[in-house]
Amino acid sequence: MRINRLPSSGHTTPSPPASPRRSPRYRHGRGKPGGRFTPVGPPGRANLAHRLAWLFLSVLLRRQGIFLFAPLIYISGMLLYMGTVSFDVVPVIKHRPAPGSVYRSPQVYAKLKPEMDADNSSSDAISTIWKASHKGVEWKPCVKRSSGELPESNGYISVEANGGLNQQRISICNAVAVAGYLNATLVIPNFHYHSIWRDPSKFRDIYDEDYFTSVLQNDVRVVNKIPEYIMERFDHNMSNVYNFRVKAWSPIQFYKDEVLPKLLEERLIRISPFANRLSFDAPPAVQRLRCLANYEALRFSSPILTMGETLVARMKERSVNHGGKYISVHLRFEEVSFHSAINVVAELLFIVITKLIISI
Numbered sequence: 001m002r003i004n005r006l007p008s009s010g011h012t013t014p015s016p017p018a019s020p021r022r023s024p025r026y027r028h029g030r031g032k033p034g035g036r037f038t039p040v041g042p043p044g045r046a047n048l049a050h051r052l053a054w055l056f057l058s059v060l061l062r063r064q065g066i067f068l069f070a071p072l073i074y075i076s077g078m079l080l081y082m083g084t085v086s087f088d089v090v091p092v093i094k095h096r097p098a099p100g101s102v103y104r105s106p107q108v109y110a111k112l113k114p115e116m117d118a119d120n121s122s123s124d125a126i127s128t129i130w131k132a133s134h135k136g137v138e139w140k141p142c143v144k145r146s147s148g149e150l151p152e153s154n155g156y157i158s159v160e161a162n163g164g165l166n167q168q169r170i171s172i173c174n175a176v177a178v179a180g181y182l183n184a185t186l187v188i189p190n191f192h193y194h195s196i197w198r199d200p201s202k203f204r205d206i207y208d209e210d211y212f213t214s215v216l217q218n219d220v221r222v223v224n225k226i227p228e229y230i231m232e233r234f235d236h237n238m239s240n241v242y243n244f245r246v247k248a249w250s251p252i253q254f255y256k257d258e259v260l261p262k263l264l265e266e267r268l269i270r271i272s273p274f275a276n277r278l279s280f281d282a283p284p285a286v287q288r289l290r291c292l293a294n295y296e297a298l299r300f301s302s303p304i305l306t307m308g309e310t311l312v313a314r315m316k317e318r319s320v321n322h323g324g325k326y327i328s329v330h331l332r333f334e335e336v337s338f339h340s341a342i343n344v345v346a347e348l349l350f351i352v353i354t355k356l357i358i359s360i
Contacts, residue, residue, distance in 0.1 A: 143291045146218040153185045153221055155263040156230060158241070160272035162192035165206075167275045169298065174278040175271075176220050176293035177286045181252055182260050185221040188212075192273065208299045215297040219289060230268050243270040246277045252286050 157179050161171035172189055179186035188203050203209055213222045234240040244259055255278075263269050271277065282290075300308065319326045 143288065143296055145215070145292070145296070148218060150218070150221060151183060154183050154260070155185070155267040155269070156187055156223075156226055157182070157184045157263070158187040158226070158238070158268070158270045159189050159274040160192050160270070161189045161275065162194070162273040163275045169294070170276065171274045172298065173290045173293040175274060176216065176297070177282070177289040178252070178255050178259075178271075178278060180220040180289045181286055182255060182263060184263060185223055187226055188222065188224045189274075204301065206301060206304065208301050211299050212297045216293070219292060226268065234268070238270065241268055241270045242266055243272055246271055246274075248276045249279045250277055251279045252282050 157175070159171065159175045161168040161175075163171070168189075168191060175186055175189055178184075188209060191199070191201060191203065193200060209224065213224075216222050242262060244262070246254070246259075259269065259271075299305075315326050
């Protein structure tokens with residue numbers, strides 16, 4: 001212990017104790033390299049990249065965050081190993097167009113043209129329509145009408161056929177199949193009046209209604225009007241009749257499980273809309289009713305048949321002088337935002353072409 005002398009008094013007093021020595025842990029960490037949390041330093045003549053990497057690793061080790069950044073370091077190393085990756089280019093995902101959504105008529109024509117040129121036959125196509133030349137056999141119609149009386153009906157089904165002529169025809173065939181499968185009476189389908197098409201045509205205007213009913217009389221009951229005693233239950237208002245919202249392409253089993261119980265309860269139901277509301281995958285009995293309606297029962301009305309026969313006769317007569325060639329124009333009314341202008345153009349074309357056909 002040191003003794004300090006005070007010059008004023010002449011007495012001696014002990015000096016204060018020395019400050020405690022610093023912890024070896026911190027002293028080693030600051031003064032000497034190689035402490036617990038300081039990694040071994042890089043070589044003296046390291047370049048700038050090594051120094052930056054060294055500084056980055058030092059910070060990570062001191063803060064003990066190596067486990068958080070380990071995945072990032074691993075991914076960065078993999079990217080550097082695999083090569084240069086450009087982050088400026090956004091990958092473009094190419095979607096293939098849906099089947100049938102691309103106009104491919106020129107490609108189809110080019111594929112069939114050699115076969116068309118090789119066919120020099122002058123026979124009528126109607127007489128050879130059932131021939132299957134690739135097998136050397138003939139196709140035969142498989143639809144046979146039933147005979148005998150039908151059992152008591154389970155009720156009445158009214159459907160609304162929406163869409164164009166093709167969709168309406170499919171809806172009629174499906175309605176016949178569903179009504180026959182449920183042993184129900186089918187009311188002559190109504191055609192949906194669309195604000196775009198603006199076609200007020202009824203079933204009788206397009207198809208022969210009496211012929212349709214007579215062909216199906218032994219397979220499906222068809223009426224053009226709902227009996228009064230049934231309509232009295234609904235105050236003669238079809239909006240009071242229960243309407244089924246059927247999903248598109250529903251299986252026939254859905255109609256048996258869901259529609260039939262309600263039909264037996266109400267005796268009259270509606271299904272609207274009805275376009276594409278029955279799956280194509282159906283039992284043979286259902287498919288037979290579809291075919292019976294499409295190929296046997298549905299016949300165009302007399303005015304349409306007369307016009308069609310006249311057009312076909314004229315095409316046959318006039319095309320003989322031109323090697324059997326003719327032009328067919330399909331005018332469409334598309335439901336688009338500028339439909340008014342499209343409809344005007346289509347109507348004008350229809351009038352011009354109609355006058356040309358009549359004048360031939």
